[in-house]
Amino acid sequence: MQFDDFGINAGFVEDLHAQYLQAPGSVEEHWRKYFDALKNGGASTSPTGGNGAPVSTPATNGATNGAKAYSNGTNGNAVAAAVVAREDRYSAAVMASRVQQLVNAYRVRGHLFARIDPLGQPPEAAPELDLKNFDLSEADLDVEFPSASIGGMPARATLRQIISHLSETYCRSIGVEYTHVEEPEAREWLQNAMESSRNKATLDNAECVRILKHLTDAEIFEQFVHKNFVGAKRFSCEGAESMIAMLDLLIEYAGTSGCEEIVIGMAHRGRLNVLANILNKNVREIFAAFRDSNPERNLGRGDVKYHLGESMDRPTASGKLVHLTLAFNPSHLEFVNAVVEGRVRAKQDRRKRLNVMPLLIHGDAAFMGQGIIPETLNLAGLEGYATGGTVHLVVNNQIGFTTLPQDSRSTRYCTDITRMMKVPVFHVNGEDPEAVIQTTRLAIEFRQKFGKDVVIDMLCYRKYGHNEGDEPRFTQPVMYKLIDKKPTVREVYVKKLVETNQITQAQGDQLKADRQAALALALEEEKKGDFLKPPKAMGGVWAPYVGGADKNVEEIATKVPKEKLVELATKLTQLPADFNANAKVKKVIDDRREHITNGTPFDWGTGEAMAFATLVGEGKSVRITGQDARRGTFTHRHATLFDAVSGERYTPLSNLGTGKFEVHDSPLSEAGVLGFEYGYSLDKPDSLVIWEAQFGDFANGAQVIIDQFIASGEDKWMRLSGLTLLLPHGYEGQGPEHSSARIERFMQLAASDNIQICNLTTPAQLFHCLRRQVIRPWRKPLVIFSPKSLLRHKEAVSTTDDLANGKFQRVIADPNVDSAKVSKVLICTGKVYYDLYDARKKLGREDVAIVRLEQLYPLNAEITNVLSAYKDGTRLVWVQEEPRNMGAWYWLNANLEKTIGPRLPISCVSRPGAASPATGSKASHDLEQKRLIEEAFAG
Numbered sequence: 001m002q003f004d005d006f007g008i009n010a011g012f013v014e015d016l017h018a019q020y021l022q023a024p025g026s027v028e029e030h031w032r033k034y035f036d037a038l039k040n041g042g043a044s045t046s047p048t049g050g051n052g053a054p055v056s057t058p059a060t061n062g063a064t065n066g067a068k069a070y071s072n073g074t075n076g077n078a079v080a081a082a083v084v085a086r087e088d089r090y091s092a093a094v095m096a097s098r099v100q101q102l103v104n105a106y107r108v109r110g111h112l113f114a115r116i117d118p119l120g121q122p123p124e125a126a127p128e129l130d131l132k133n134f135d136l137s138e139a140d141l142d143v144e145f146p147s148a149s150i151g152g153m154p155a156r157a158t159l160r161q162i163i164s165h166l167s168e169t170y171c172r173s174i175g176v177e178y179t180h181v182e183e184p185e186a187r188e189w190l191q192n193a194m195e196s197s198r199n200k201a202t203l204d205n206a207e208c209v210r211i212l213k214h215l216t217d218a219e220i221f222e223q224f225v226h227k228n229f230v231g232a233k234r235f236s237c238e239g240a241e242s243m244i245a246m247l248d249l250l251i252e253y254a255g256t257s258g259c260e261e262i263v264i265g266m267a268h269r270g271r272l273n274v275l276a277n278i279l280n281k282n283v284r285e286i287f288a289a290f291r292d293s294n295p296e297r298n299l300g301r302g303d304v305k306y307h308l309g310e311s312m313d314r315p316t317a318s319g320k321l322v323h324l325t326l327a328f329n330p331s332h333l334e335f336v337n338a339v340v341e342g343r344v345r346a347k348q349d350r351r352k353r354l355n356v357m358p359l360l361i362h363g364d365a366a367f368m369g370q371g372i373i374p375e376t377l378n379l380a381g382l383e384g385y386a387t388g389g390t391v392h393l394v395v396n397n398q399i400g401f402t403t404l405p406q407d408s409r410s411t412r413y414c415t416d417i418t419r420m421m422k423v424p425v426f427h428v429n430g431e432d433p434e435a436v437i438q439t440t441r442l443a444i445e446f447r448q449k450f451g452k453d454v455v456i457d458m459l460c461y462r463k464y465g466h467n468e469g470d471e472p473r474f475t476q477p478v479m480y481k482l483i484d485k486k487p488t489v490r491e492v493y494v495k496k497l498v499e500t501n502q503i504t505q506a507q508g509d510q511l512k513a514d515r516q517a518a519l520a521l522a523l524e525e526e527k528k529g530d531f532l533k534p535p536k537a538m539g540g541v542w543a544p545y546v547g548g549a550d551k552n553v554e555e556i557a558t559k560v561p562k563e564k565l566v567e568l569a570t571k572l573t574q575l576p577a578d579f580n581a582n583a584k585v586k587k588v589i590d591d592r593r594e595h596i597t598n599g600t601p602f603d604w605g606t607g608e609a610m611a612f613a614t615l616v617g618e619g620k621s622v623r624i625t626g627q628d629a630r631r632g633t634f635t636h637r638h639a640t641l642f643d644a645v646s647g648e649r650y651t652p653l654s655n656l657g658t659g660k661f662e663v664h665d666s667p668l669s670e671a672g673v674l675g676f677e678y679g680y681s682l683d684k685p686d687s688l689v690i691w692e693a694q695f696g697d698f699a700n701g702a703q704v705i706i707d708q709f710i711a712s713g714e715d716k717w718m719r720l721s722g723l724t725l726l727l728p729h730g731y732e733g734q735g736p737e738h739s740s741a742r743i744e745r746f747m748q749l750a751a752s753d754n755i756q757i758c759n760l761t762t763p764a765q766l767f768h769c770l771r772r773q774v775i776r777p778w779r780k781p782l783v784i785f786s787p788k789s790l791l792r793h794k795e796a797v798s799t800t801d802d803l804a805n806g807k808f809q810r811v812i813a814d815p816n817v818d819s820a821k822v823s824k825v826l827i828c829t830g831k832v833y834y835d836l837y838d839a840r841k842k843l844g845r846e847d848v849a850i851v852r853l854e855q856l857y858p859l860n861a862e863i864t865n866v867l868s869a870y871k872d873g874t875r876l877v878w879v880q881e882e883p884r885n886m887g888a889w890y891w892l893n894a895n896l897e898k899t900i901g902p903r904l905p906i907s908c909v910s911r912p913g914a915a916s917p918a919t920g921s922k923a924s925h926d927l928e929q930k931r932l933i934e935e936a937f938a939g
């Protein structure tokens with residue numbers, strides 16, 4: 001017997017068989033069953049020729065329902081018979097292996113042949129499931145094979161039955177990609193769940209009617225708005241109405257499987273429909289927003305109606321309430337994803353991990369196109385970011401604005417970006433709501449069971465253009481000919497339910513009429529009342545906090561008694577007995593204790609560590625993340641120590657015993673991780689939440705999060721955040737990017753006291769600033785331009801006294817000169833102070849004062865108070881390292897009038913205006929810096 005007689009898999013089967021003979025338990029269960037059957041003489045098959053094609057004559061086997069089985073054939077020669085029997089056993093194994101390959105092919109590639117597209121354009125695919133590809137033929141269709149490995153099938157079935165079962169499972173309205181899932185248990189669970197149900201939901205009449213009701217709600221809402229607010233943008237979900245039926249049951253299933261809270265992120269498409277029909281937003285408020293009849297109400301604030309968030313407690317059949325939150329969302333597609341993940345993580349930090357579920361609803365073009373998608377997906381498995389699995393729904397209307405998939409992506413599916421995750425992806429025909437429900441049920445169960453992401457790609461269509469005023473036939477004439485002919489999703493479903501006697505046509509019509517009547521009544525009521533409402537006020541965990549204008553005239557007390565500081569600094573140096581600390585790092589933290597205890601000057605890292613330690617000691621939580629957050633990009637933090645022998649980590653601040661301290665090195669992402677931290681801050685107002693950029697300029701990569709969430713979230717959505725950004729900044733000759741965190745951009749975003757912008761010069765200032773951020777009930781994003789060279793600057797130091805007695809100073813007056821002698825005041829911010837300070841010392845200029853603006857925004861009377869020490873007419877000069885068109889100058893020049901008006905004018909010393917922030921040459925930098933300082937002291 002030659003192995004290659006058996007075709008391509010003979011060796012594999014023989015090996016497997018040998019393995020089985022050695023240890024039956026070591027082969028997969030379906031093979032074990034198969035070999036058991038062989039041993040018991042149960043399996044029958046065909047001997048094969050060299051090309052693997054069946055060669056013997058089929059014979060009827062009465063015992064198997066008229067199905068055919070290949071006969072062994074016998075002869076009188078016992079030895080020959082034994083050989084034949086052995087060969088037949090191998091042949092049986094080979095045939096079974098071919099069938100097994102076919103089964104596998106359905107599992108792996110069946111999705112290519114599924115009827116998932118309601119526009120009927122079948123996906124082009126190679127005929128991979130043809131029998132001939134498996135050395136099988138039509139003649140084998142009625143032969144019986146072991147089929148116990150297929151969920152829901154008996155031990156043996158004909159090839160025809162097997163194919164029919166698989167085709168129904170994998171090639172109907174649901175195409176599924178799941179064989180790449182790495183965990184065998186998860187893969188097998190899913191496979192069995194799909195195969196045993198043929199991937200079809202079993203729904204009772206009540207569930208069918210419930211689906212229809214939601215399809216009706218979805219369709220009639222859109223039609224009603226279309227008719228009553230002609231030409232208004234609403235980003236209709238028509239063509240994708242199944243989404244509403246799906247979300248309704250998704251919440252139900254989530255509730256049943258123990259989920260208490262769902263946070264939804266979605267763009268504009270279908271959002272009004274979701275608000276009205278899932279979050280039960282009062283439709284009168286939506287109508288009032290369409291009417292938009294009070295121009296005074298929202299001058300300069302608010303957001304369009306299809307960006308607004310909402311939350312509610314939704315009852316479920318299990319009797320439990322599921323709290324639903326739809327996150328406020330800016331226009332930029334997909335950025336909300338990272339924010340939702342952060343929100344969920346924060347909520348999970350208060351509850352159990354799987355009890356809060358992120359649900360992200362995507363558009364097909366945006367899902368594949370936006371870089372924030374992989375940035376966010378990549379967070380799913382990371383200790384500092386995991387949320388126990390996200391459910392992704394892609395509302396795949398097969399178009400993005402006017403762009404078709406062939407111009408929009410290089411991949412077959414818009415979900416192919418998720419292949420990096422190795423999670424299941426269901427492609428489902430959105431015109432088959434029951435199939436959509438089936439995928440939803442599986443997706444929720446999968447997420448709750450395995451804590452991993454899962455993706456539903458719902459193929460549908462878009463009845464109108466990108467918005468309702470847009471003509472799609474300019475660009476998609478063929479597609480829209482098809483769409484124009486389509487009955488609605490509801491109509492298709494009504495027909496099905498009527499045909500299967502689930503409802504009568506009259507009942508279907510009644511549902512529609514009821515909904516129309518309810519909306520008409522609501523519209524009448526809206527016309528008579530005032531329903532133009534701002535977003536709901538923040539309650540719950542936000543109740544003790546306020547936003548709005550900066551009324552903090554006096555800085556809040558942030559000092560900490562010396563004994564407490566010493567106690568905490570001592571605790572921070574207590575490492576586990578068997579911990580082998582790196583000697584240099586050990587010295588850094590021992591020095592911290594020494595300085596705090598002895599009252600000797602300490603550095604930036606100590607000020608920061610003491611801010612964290614005191615907050616944690618007071619029961620507050622601190623979370624800091626960034627690309628090198630544990631050590632600190634410039635080796636100043638050492639929040640986590642690494643055992644020099646084992647590499648194990650130890651974070652002293654996490655072991656102080658009261659508040660929670662967490663520090664995570666983040667992935668190399670800016671938009672994704674900053675969005676996440678912003679989201680986290682939205683649900684953890686009582687914590688200090690910090691994102692640190694590796695270099696400040698990298699915040700550029702997260703500009704969307706800064707512009708559209710951090711700076712404007714309160715104005716647009718009345719949502720507060722106390723997020724803190726640490727952005728290393730300072731001109732030290734490190735080239736264009738690493739010099740500047742782009743102060744000018746933050747200054748330009750500053751208005752209505754929306755953010756705080758600080759550029760600090762001492763460790764004590766950092767200490768008080770960070771503590772103030774949590775202790776004060778006023779919640780505002782805080783941007784700190786943090787130092788690099790100052791981390792170790794011999795003058796940029798503080799003492800225990802500064803922490804035990806001081807408080808935050810928005811402006812630091814000059815303690816070193818007699819104000820009566822001063823004829824010129826240099827006003828500056830951040831690191832350049834020390835350059836000016838050194839120069840003044842060298843020049844012996846007692847007539848020049850140097851005032852530090854530690855908080856650039858909001859400005860208050862403190863600057864006026866500090867300047868009042870100098871005679872009227874004293875020259876004021878703003879000195880900045882940045883080129884004229886960068887830094888804070890333009891903003892200050894335009895805005896100082898309001899605070900120090902009578903003391904003006906003020907002139908400016910800076911680098912000349914430039915296209916790029918700094919030179920790339922260290923030598924040129926040094927010369928520029930020298931000239932800058934000389935100019936500041938000239939005259």
Ligand SMILES: Cc1ncc(C[n+]2csc(CCOP(=O)(O)OP(=O)(O)O)c2C)c(N)n1
Nearest residue numbers: 269331332333363364365366397399400401
């Ligand atoms: C970051 C970003 N780029 C561009 C746009 C403009 N825009 C709005 S919707 C849209 C098409 C989105 O297509 P898709 O993701 O398929 O969702 P659909 O509108 O089809 O539901 C575009 C390009 C945007 N809002 N955000």
